[in-house]
Amino acid sequence: SQDVKEDLKHVLFTKEEIQEKIAELAAQVDKDYEDREVLLVGVLKGAVMVMADLSRALHAHYTMDWMAVSSYGSGTKSSGVVRILKDLDTDLHGRDVLIVEDIIDSGLTLSWLKSNLESRGANSVEICALLRKPASVKTEVPVKYVGWDIDPEFVVGYGLDFAEQYRNLDCIGTLAPHVYS
Ligand code: PRP
Ligand code: MN
Numbered sequence: 001s002q003d004v005k006e007d008l009k010h011v012l013f014t015k016e017e018i019q020e021k022i023a024e025l026a027a028q029v030d031k032d033y034e035d036r037e038v039l040l041v042g043v044l045k046g047a048v049m050v051m052a053d054l055s056r057a058l059h060a061h062y063t064m065d066w067m068a069v070s071s072y073g074s075g076t077k078s079s080g081v082v083r084i085l086k087d088l089d090t091d092l093h094g095r096d097v098l099i100v101e102d103i104i105d106s107g108l109t110l111s112w113l114k115s116n117l118e119s120r121g122a123n124s125v126e127i128c129a130l131l132r133k134p135a136s137v138k139t140e141v142p143v144k145y146v147g148w149d150i151d152p153e154f155v156v157g158y159g160l161d162f163a164e165q166y167r168n169l170d171c172i173g174t175l176a177p178h179v180y181s
């Protein structure tokens, strides 16, 4: 079987760079939440790698829960209407929530999710995203923790997929043209 890394055109962030960035984000989160217990909410499936590494880089007490959401088909994604496929198990009343995401593209998923979680009585809802594409953002979402701002190119790896593939790469990169054809 072929090495999946051969499908990449360009590696944007290596495994080491990602782990270093995760450690920086974790240090900020630890500092900001030293007096509160945080509920980390991961957004399936893209956020699994960020959640796994960020949560282990944190030092304080944290709990975690997961949501799976879907927009109503790609054609209507700009409507910002999101459907919950798997909801949280946790009651959010009075909780301090940190949403963990791999990437902010249009911002529509997170903008919907943030207000949805706030409406459940959370004390605070903040966002941590490893990547953000400022040129693609349609809805400004206040993001407290961002790893990197990147160009609006399609990227895969470290949780990010193309047709459900490449999530297991330990680096993040752009896809080679032969993959599309
Ligand atoms: C991707 C990504 C974010 C969302 C960002 O998820 O993981 O969750 O899109 O897009 P937006 O900012 O335009 O809303 P996707 O819907 O591909 O599901 P996945 O995480 O299961 O891959
Ligand atoms: Mn996602």
Ligand code: MG
Pocket (backbone or CB within 6 Å): 046, 160, 161
């Ligand atoms: Mg995806």
